[in-house]
Amino acid sequence: MSTAAEIKAFATKYGIKNVNLIQTKPLINGKWVTPAKAETFAVDDPATGDHLLHVINTPVDLVEQSIKDAKVAFDSFKKTTGRYRGGLLKKLHALMVENEEDLAKLCTIENGKALPDSRGEIKYGYSFFEWFSEEAPRINGDNISSADANRRILTYKQPVGVVGILTPWNFPTAMITRKMGAAIAAGCTAVVKPATETPLSALAIGYLAQQAGFPPGVFNLLPVDNERTKAVGSLFCESKLIKKVSFTGSTGVGKLLMGQSASTLKKLSFELGGNAPFIVFDDADLEKAVDGAIASKLRQSGQTCVCANRLYIQEGIYDKFAKLITEKVSKLKQGHGLEEGVTHGPLIHERAVEKVKSQIKDAVDKGAKVLFGGKPATNLGPLFHQLTVLGDVPRNAIVNTDETFGPLVPLIKFKTEEEVIELANNTDFECWYGWC
Numbered sequence: 001m002s003t004a005a006e007i008k009a010f011a012t013k014y015g016i017k018n019v020n021l022i023q024t025k026p027l028i029n030g031k032w033v034t035p036a037k038a039e040t041f042a043v044d045d046p047a048t049g050d051h052l053l054h055v056i057n058t059p060v061d062l063v064e065q066s067i068k069d070a071k072v073a074f075d076s077f078k079k080t081t082g083r084y085r086g087g088l089l090k091k092l093h094a095l096m097v098e099n100e101e102d103l104a105k106l107c108t109i110e111n112g113k114a115l116p117d118s119r120g121e122i123k124y125g126y127s128f129f130e131w132f133s134e135e136a137p138r139i140n141g142d143n144i145s146s147a148d149a150n151r152r153i154l155t156y157k158q159p160v161g162v163v164g165i166l167t168p169w170n171f172p173t174a175m176i177t178r179k180m181g182a183a184i185a186a187g188c189t190a191v192v193k194p195a196t197e198t199p200l201s202a203l204a205i206g207y208l209a210q211q212a213g214f215p216p217g218v219f220n221l222l223p224v225d226n227e228r229t230k231a232v233g234s235l236f237c238e239s240k241l242i243k244k245v246s247f248t249g250s251t252g253v254g255k256l257l258m259g260q261s262a263s264t265l266k267k268l269s270f271e272l273g274g275n276a277p278f279i280v281f282d283d284a285d286l287e288k289a290v291d292g293a294i295a296s297k298l299r300q301s302g303q304t305c306v307c308a309n310r311l312y313i314q315e316g317i318y319d320k321f322a323k324l325i326t327e328k329v330s331k332l333k334q335g336h337g338l339e340e341g342v343t344h345g346p347l348i349h350e351r352a353v354e355k356v357k358s359q360i361k362d363a364v365d366k367g368a369k370v371l372f373g374g375k376p377a378t379n380l381g382p383l384f385h386q387l388t389v390l391g392d393v394p395r396n397a398i399v400n401t402d403e404t405f406g407p408l409v410p411l412i413k414f415k416t417e418e419e420v421i422e423l424a425n426n427t428d429f430e431c432w433y434g435w436c
């Protein structure tokens, strides 16, 4: 792991005021643990490729120990009142507010997103603690009418037990706080494996949870490298002590985890991939439609699960829309997320850059036109790809069916409402609301 001097130098370099937020060891049963044989992995700045700090690669036996510790902690934590747990979350919320700017910087440094985006994430992240601090005291059951006059039916809500939390790099703070807020409010304890790319944001929450007075074992943080991630994923799914797994990430990994959970019939909550359509009709307000499309499609350089993936533009407004979105995208600024004025940072890893490149090549080979960008931007850093607008994207291009998770804006022309509804719904991803 990084030495105290390295951590101090890192904090000074990036203007992080609260140096205690920077932790590089796993948090197990209320302690920052240094294993006997301390292997580490590097945390990189995706904008430059520089190794920033080294974090301990938690050994599997310590992960197992932390699951046992979380179970012991659960046996008393489950008996606490919702009001007590709400109080813990309230304190943690206040501490995150106090350390907001430092947390935002940490997020940008390891994830690459522009600082204003990270500030938004931290606010979004701590809002879950505020929300669940208010929900915790009001976890009520139901009194249900019975068909039999001699009976009463009551339901109680009880915590499920130890929860395994697996979070992604694209919201290194908010995906932990959302899952953890709910678990703690309910009276569960948690073992968390943060994304390998972004452990620092997670460990900073661990530090603040300690300051907020979380009892030992209630919230455990287990950073591991990519190789060990698979072993920890299957351990969480197959452990009899873990009663629920919550995961945000790719559909492929979600399927794997679901398969691994069969042996324990685990309760699962997953948030996976998507393929959202963005539809613009001829009578749309052009400015608003273009601004909305950019905000949705290019947020965090296209790396959020709620990004629009494919843009359907009606033929009457198509040319004007294509011209305006190209103009507006050309004014956005890519670069290091901490640099003033930068709106878009790098992608997270080489696989992400390759996916964008291959979807562009596929669409262009099938007849799409590059209206803006179209190439990697290695002049900015190894993981940058130009923000790209493709026009006349044919319907057989892969981008119609496969999520990009990158800065590619594909414009697909349509004629009628019936046609576009058919196209929009022609996807393996189900509509959540049952409207479509």
Ligand SMILES: NC(=O)c1ccc[n+]([C@@H]2O[C@H](COP(=O)([O-])OP(=O)(O)OC[C@H]3O[C@@H](n4cnc5c(N)ncnc54)[C@H](O)[C@@H]3O)[C@@H](O)[C@H]2O)c1
Residues within 6 Å of the ligand: 166, 167, 168, 169, 170, 194, 195, 196, 229, 230, 232, 233, 234, 248, 249, 250, 251, 253, 254, 256, 257, 271, 272, 273, 274, 304, 305, 351, 403, 404, 405
């Ligand atoms: N829904 C979301 O918010 C979200 C977030 C990130 C990524 N994604 C999806 O992931 C794709 C690209 O990102 P990626 O390739 O880094 O995704 P990924 O699924 O490989 O990684 C996401 C997270 O899952 C963890 N993970 C990976 N393999 C695991 C395993 N076997 N067991 C347990 N955890 C494991 C990783 O540490 C990472 O933090 C995107 O196309 C998108 O669909 C979705």
Ligand SMILES: O=CCCC(=O)O
Residues within 6 Å of the ligand: 170, 171, 303, 304, 305, 306
């Ligand atoms: O990227 C997906 C997570 C973002 C969210 O659900 O708010």
